[in-house]
Structures are given as C-alpha cells and as structure tokens.
Amino acid sequence: MNAISRLWDSDLFWSFRTTPTAVVSAVVALICIVGAIGAPGLAPYNPFDLASLDLMDAFNPPFFMEEGSLAHPFGTDDQGRDMLSAIMYGARVSLFVGVSATAFALLLGVLVGLIAGYAGGAVDAVLMRIADIQLTFPSILVALMVDGVARAALPREMHDHLALYVVIFAIGVSDWPRFARTVRGSTLVERNKEYVLAARVIGITPARIMLTHVLPNVLGPLLVLATLNLGLAILSEATLSFLGVGVPPTQPSLGTLIRIGNDFLFSGEWWITIFPGLALVAMVLSVNLLGDWLRDALNPRLR
Template identity: 60%
Template sequence: MAPADMPAPTSRIGRFLDSDVWASFTRSKLTMLAAALTFVFIAMAVFAGVFAPQNPFNPAELDLLNSRMPPLWDEMGQAPFLLGTDEQGRDIFSAILYGLRISLLVGFLGVAFSATLGITLGLVAGYIGGAVDAVIMRIADIQLTFPAILIALLVDGVAKAVLGGHLDEIMTLSVLVFSIGLSFWVQYARTVRGSVLVEKNKDYIAAARLIGLPAPVIMLRHILPNVLGPVLVIATINLALAIITEATLSFLGTGMPETMPSLGTLIRIGNNYLFSGEWWIVAFPGIALALLVLAINLLGDWLRDALNPRLR
C-alpha cells in the first residue's frame, strides 16, 4: 500500500467515539440522563454565584423579615424565593446551590485522597509481597469489620479533639476530607493488589526488570495504567458514598457548620422545622441530595458494566 493510501491516524477522541464504551453509553438513555443530571448539578455548583439570586453566606444579604417563606407557587410565596426561605431568611434554592458546591468538593477531595492512599498501598502490597503485603492486608481486613460511617465518625472526633473543638470552615473541611478518605481506601488497595499480583508475572514486567528499571518506576509507569479500569469504577461509586457520608456527618452535627452549610447541614437545619409546617426547608435539599447520589450511582453501574470484558 502506498503511503498516500494509508489511513490517517485516529485521534484519541476519535478512538474513544469508536470504542465499545461510547457505544454502550449512547445505547442507554438512562445513563445519558444520569450523565446530564450529574453535569447540571456540577455546573450549578461551580457557577452558584451566577445562578443563585442570593449569597446565603453573606449576612448582609439576609433579612429576618423574609424567614420561613413558602415556595413561590404557594399563595404566601414571594419572588425571588423560588423554593422558599429558612429561619434566617436564606433562599433555599441559593442555599442548595452553595451546599452542592460544598458536598461535591468534599466528595471529590475525599475520593482523591482515598484513591491515592489505596492505590499506593495496593501497589506496594502486591508488588513487594511478603511481610509488607501481610501487614497492609491485615490492616485492611480489620478496617472492613467496621462501617465506613463509624470510621469517619471516629477519625473526625479524634482529629477535632487533637486540633481543638472550635475549628474554622477550612479546617473542618480538611478534617471531613481526611476522615472520609480514611474510610474508603481499603477497596482501592484490595482491588489494585489483586490486579498487581496478576500483572507482575507477565513478560513486559520481566523485561522491565531485566533492563534495570527500579521498582517505583515499574509500578507507576507499567503496572498502574493497566489497573486503572477497576479503580475508575470504584472511584465513581465511592463519590456517591463520600457525599452520603459527608451528609450523614453534617446531619449528626459533626460535619460542616451552619455558616458554610452542605446539603447534609441544610437537611439537619430543616429537620428542626419539619413538624411545624415548614416542610420545604428540609424537602428540597433532601431531594437534591437524593437526585445527585442516584445520578452518580447510575453512572457507576454503567461504567462497571461497560468496562467489564465479560459483558462485551
């Protein structure tokens, strides 16, 4: 074949659009709906200052005379409070947008921390083996006997006791990320370790050892790219779990403060007024949290099936 007749190299985007993963995505309307909903939530959280009619964190924009107003479609509702207000005169719609930003930030940072820790320990345990593998896996087995929320509560309580009971918003956010990250690293470590045990006996790893590459280079450059598929699935599912865990901690009063509320904090605040008739204070943040977690879980389920070679 002449060089002029050879097909032009396909870009990465072109290869992705021709892949089985993209075909599986376009065939599932439910997955496309979940992806669109997730994108809308993330966009509204990132651009909350643009979409929100009020900054709920700015006391200068709050008016107690506007407290506990019902949604706009109610006869007592007033513009621009589309979903009503809470006891501080805070617009519920604006609070949900800013609360989404906090919940997603904690979720993404918690997943990033737990994935980094779990992948590192899984690579080390699987590649080195021996006593190092035994120690890491026994620690993982012990942690698996405790629920993730209990681990998060324990770590959160210890961190606040060490750092002091009165933490600012940034320190509280950091403690939440740290506690959630320590709650979910085990799944990454066990999955990566199992994949490393298979990959390290293959010929390309033997060739890398033969030319004298150090162990960290082999683990990061050669083994890690081949085990990222299952890790991506776990990360997607754990994002929803991290958001739920943060909401649970905030609902229990150990998460984000009322001055910087997440969706869990908004639900906790609204729960105090549920039986007094102001149902919208708790209902709409709860619906937003449920839709966000459902959309992410649907994406995780699709990604698990799409990357499973047995289902292709």
C-alpha cells in the first residue's frame, strides 16, 4: 500500500491527475484496449463465424435510423456481420500489429543506437548513414517494399498464414531508425559520464555497460517515442490493409473494414466505413495525446 501511495503522490501521477486531456485520453484508450482484448467474450456476435451469418440481415442500418435495431447497434455490413462486433475484433488485430511492430522496432533501434553511440567512429558513421538513408523514404513506402519482397519470397500457400507476421516485420523495419537515433544521441551523452568511466576501469564488459548502465538512463525518451510510435504503427497497418496488402481477409483489421465499407460509402450504407474509421481515429488520437502528455511530464524543463 505504501508503494501504491508513493506512486499516486509522485510528480508523474500528479501531472496526470491535473491534466484533463490525459485523463480523457487514458479512459478512451482503456475502453479501446479492453474492447479489443476482450472481444471474444464482450462482442455480441462472432462476426467471422460463417455459420452464424445471415444474408437477410445485410445492410441493416444503425439503431438510431429507421429500420435500425438494438440487436445491431452499429448496423451490419454486406454479409450481415454485426459492425460493433467486427470493430471489436478488428481493433484486436490492429492493436496486436501496432504493439508487436513497435516492440520489434524498439528492440532493433535500441540495439543499433547503443552500439553506434557507444562504439563511435566508423561503426557509428556506417549505422547512422544507413538510418539516414532509410529516413529519406516515407515509412509506408518502406513497409510496402518490405511486404512485397517478403510475399514474393514466401510460397503462395503460406501467404495467409504468415501475412500478419509479415506486416509486423514490415512496419517494424520501417520504424527502427527513429529509436536508433534517439538512443544513439542519449548514449553519446552518457558514455563519457563518470559512472560509465568507472565501470570501464573495473573491467565491466561493453555489452554489460550498455545494457545495465547506459540503457536505464535513456528509457525516458524511449518511453515517449514508443507511445507516439504506437499510434503511427496502427495507422501504418490500417493503410496497408486499406491498400489490400495488409492482414488477410480472414483476420480483418480496422483498415480492412474501412476498405470494405468504402465500396458502399456512396450507395447510402455509410456506417460500414464510418464507424470503423471513428474507432481507428479514437484509438490513435488517444494514444497520441497520451504520448504528448508523457513527453511534457517527463521533460524537466517544463516542471
């Protein structure tokens, strides 16, 4: 209880409690996360159980429109799938891809940044020039290229089984330079401080110095960057899925649902694309606002 009390009274949580934007964003993000993770138990229907679909229920409008029903509060799509359930399951896929891709980019970027910043010299120059070259291309183009190369290299019968992991790899590879440059800059500052020099004198290996001495002191900027990058990763996945090169149709994400609904947008069935789009906006916006608050809260110059 004392630890919880100290945590609640800390500067970080005081900043959180006194920032309405952060509180509202956290609530929205929590609703999105709980709805996504708990979709199998919370969703009214399983929208991907083909045996439960009825084409007679197709294109039912939301409950607040004429002929709408509370049985399908957000309406149904062209196959009779409940849109609320489809959004919850789609958010589950989008969130999984976003978190996994961000974690992969974080690990790769931290490894490259620590090595470049600690080693310096030619190693630093080569690694950072690779990162600079990649940063000249938009992340979505890099992800598209990696996704295309991976699909061409894999057997066709394995595409659907590995599509989710290919997307995670493609997004992660496209985002690692941001983490690498942040860690490298912080490592350049930390490597010449007294505690690092003392560790070298007593014979601690460079790998241990980087992981146990330098890395803990660069976690603040990394946490902020990871939070902001999570929203970008979710958007990247939605973009790839909207273009038809993301997750397979058997595991549709929010981007896939938006792409499907886009075909019916101008025929009057606007809810098929608008509601998944609003869910995507709410998820990404809440994460980004939390990242902005965390950046300000961890900045000692603003205290």
